[in-house]
Amino acid sequence: MKVITLHIIDEKYAFFMDMIQKLDFVKVKTATNKSKKIIEDFKEALSELQQIKAGKKKATKFEDFLNELNQEDNGL
Numbered sequence: 706m707k708v709i710t711l712h713i714i715d716e717k718y719a720f721f722m723d724m725i726q727k728l729d730f731v732k733v734k735t736a737t738n739k740s741k742k743i744i745e746d747f748k749e750a751l752s753e754l755q756q757i758k759a760g761k762k763k764a765t766k767f768e769d770f771l772n773e774l775n776q777e778d779n780g781l
Contacts, residue, residue, distance in 0.1 A: 706732075 713721050725731055736744075756762035765773075 726733055753762060757764045
């Protein structure tokens with residue numbers, strides 16, 4: 706089985722999905738909410754990194770970052 710990724714304009718997405726799901730030899734797998742969240746978080750992190758490199762934002766100390774992660778894990 707081959708895997709492809711397609712970029713469909715929003716206005717044609719519903720039409721395309723309706724059409725492709727009718728093909729018995731195609732298996733459609735859409736992104737889950739969790740994977741969408743991961744992608745959004747990654748984009749946000751890249752944007753923040755670019756701001757830090759440009760001097761528009763101050764970087765967080767690694768120790769502070771770890772403490773923040775620890776607090777999130779503990780539900781704080």
